[in-house]
Amino acid sequence: MLRYALKRLISLIISLAVASLVIFFVIEVAPGDPAQFMLGMNAQPDTLAALRAELGLDVPKWERYLDWVGGMLTGDFGTSYTYRTPVADMVADRLWVSLPLALYALTLSTLIAFPAGIYAAARRGRAGDVAVMGATQLGVAIPNFWFAMMLVLIFAINLRWFGAGGFAGWDKGFWAGIHSLTLPAIALALPQAAILARVMRSSLLDILGEDFMRTARAKGLSRRQALWRHGLRNALIPVLTIIGLQFAFLMAGAIIIEQVFYLPGLGRLIFQSISARDLIVVESVVMLLVFAVIVVNFLVDLAYAAVDPRLRSRT
């Protein structure tokens, strides 16, 4: 198990190194000079050169890459070209919104999907199964921004249970923050839950057809006992894969929901930075997201091994 974890850790570090190279050089070759962009089209060549020197754009690319990576390792993400504030601070503020939102949505989606998927699989072909599958079909089909607006309409405008948008901040207490993230988390979670429930159901159905489930029944386990004791853990592998993918999406792909709810999240930051050619911010945020995805995948790998002993021994 330890060796397995170590191997995954090494592959994590290599992935991060490759990703940082790709991100830096792809963004560097993208058209648009930040200094030119900041000073406008009529800037004097000497002011332009001065600004480029100040931003550190005049040194060779390799040197800037190493500076960038070295800085990130020590928590220094550089200074935003447009706002002239440390990128680390900007990202940290946004991360305190995006990360809790993603975790919140993922928790909700798992809490909905597991019971729904298990229920549907246990009642395959019967009314309960058809109803759950119909609901997940809807959940997959409905665009989440439309669903978000419906949530606002019902729970914020009519019932006034939640605010229509904005983020209260964590300084007013944990529950105030959670409260203002609830509607966006639901809007994000439902489509994910629909997908996850379908994966859970089909994965369980595959397992229910396995020989060892029949063996379990022949020992005297009831249908339900066999499903819980022998089915669930075996069905978990594909589900874990999807959960890992969904977390990655929730971190970076929440931009539309952030717009609908006026949330100061990473998605909006990245969008604004791209429009402003604030490359250093773009690079840092993308790197951060890649980091999050790779770490989540690492955790998913560890979870696989915890679930399946065959992976532990196959080092």
Added chain:
Amino acid sequence: MSLLQIEDLSLSIHGAPILRDVSLSIAPGEVHAVTGESGSGKSMTALAILQLLPNGAQATGRVVLDGVDVLTLSETQMCDIRGNDVGMVFQEPMTALNPVKTIGDQVMETILIHTALPRDRARQRAAEVLGRVGLPQDRFPLTRYPHELSGGQRQRVVIAMAIALRPKLLIADEPTTALDVTTQAQILDLLKTLVAEDGMGMLMITHDLAVVADMADRITVMRRGEVVESAPTRALLSGMRHDYTKMLFAASRHRVDLPPCPAPVPLLQVRNVSRDYRLPRKGLFGKPGWFRAVRDVSFTIQKGERVGLVGESGCGKSTLTRAILGLEPVQEGQILLGDQPVFTGHRPNLAVRRRMQVVFQDPYGSFNPRHRVGRLITEPFHLLADPPRGAAREAAIAEALTAVGLTPGDAGKYIHEFSGGQRQRIAIARALIIRPELILFDEAVSALDVSVRAQILDLLAELCRQYDLTYLFISHDLSVVRSVTDRVMVMQAGEIVEEGPTREVLERPSHPYTQRLIAAAPVLPDLGAA
């Protein structure tokens, strides 16, 4: 009083009749074998006793177990009986165990679910039971996972789960079909011992008549959901009143007449071939280990010769087959067909590849279900530089299908319209269509019923006469190899340990491994003498 009494059991699934008026009885301590070909309803009879039938099944009649008709019991009452009064062993040991739970947990589960024993006592009992089935704790601790055990060892775990609570009845559904002959002999011995020690009744379901004759006190022969004959073993073997029973036994001892071999001209030459597989690295920076699956194998197959290759699973038979087909490179040695190598540089040699074809074991998995038969059997045409087109192609399809006993009209059908035996004929047609010089049969009749197998073997003999076939027949079944080959090679742990004329090797084996193999194989009693 009998332990199990099945009376007029009829079963239908979604209205389709599966069993009709099946009656049989088992006394305590008796081994009752139910035999028959696939689709005869023997497994369904077993599942009906445990009420583990598929959805939509409707059973009528009486299944009286120890005085209680189980068909009238509720699901909860059935759960109390399963695993407690009746234990069951299944065919496929590789998949019958939950891969994510330890063997100890799985054996303990049977005990915990039916008794009020505390966990540590249950664990102790599980260890005792595993010891009883030949998995002592010093070598097979409870913490082992199924993937750390071989097929035979896994089957022992399944048996341990079934007998943990000393049930009155043990049902074994093809318990050794998936195992090698030597392992099969051990498992059959174990079952016999357990039945004798515990005084259990055993219902044994198997298609293998040699196993039946060896194990059973009483035999029931089934066909298409009905019992055709049932009698004590000795009486049934000597009497055989029903034509179907006679046919079954005749088919399993079926011999074919091969035409004589032509004068020897070397066709396939395998010279000092070794094949290595890379093992996972031991340490992070350690060197990867190598596993030598085939070691220094040399042999020659003459034109027109029929050669058998036997050995247990994992002995390297399949690896050698793949190497001969040029599907994988070999690490040492050379394989020549005619005088050309099958593998040149980093790819199979097409010029040689088109002179060889292969027929695989599984008649269900080896065809693309979306293609028609005409397209399926012309697949080898890809190997030809100038494949026949139009009328020539149609003529080739018609000839190949006719040669294997089908009709040209079958070319327009899909594969699901054919039975297992017909599919294997189609597989042979696919191999024949480009008139290869060598055909490899990889367990090609192992999945077939005895009567179908006899027909396919006849077909092979007939094709030998018509086309002067040369083939390598790979099988674990010695009786089949005896029938359709002139020469046989015995493989063990990657090496060929013995070879010679088939009759000679099988009757007077010189290598200890061959002797073990032959001794372990169950043999039909000679009925002429009975």
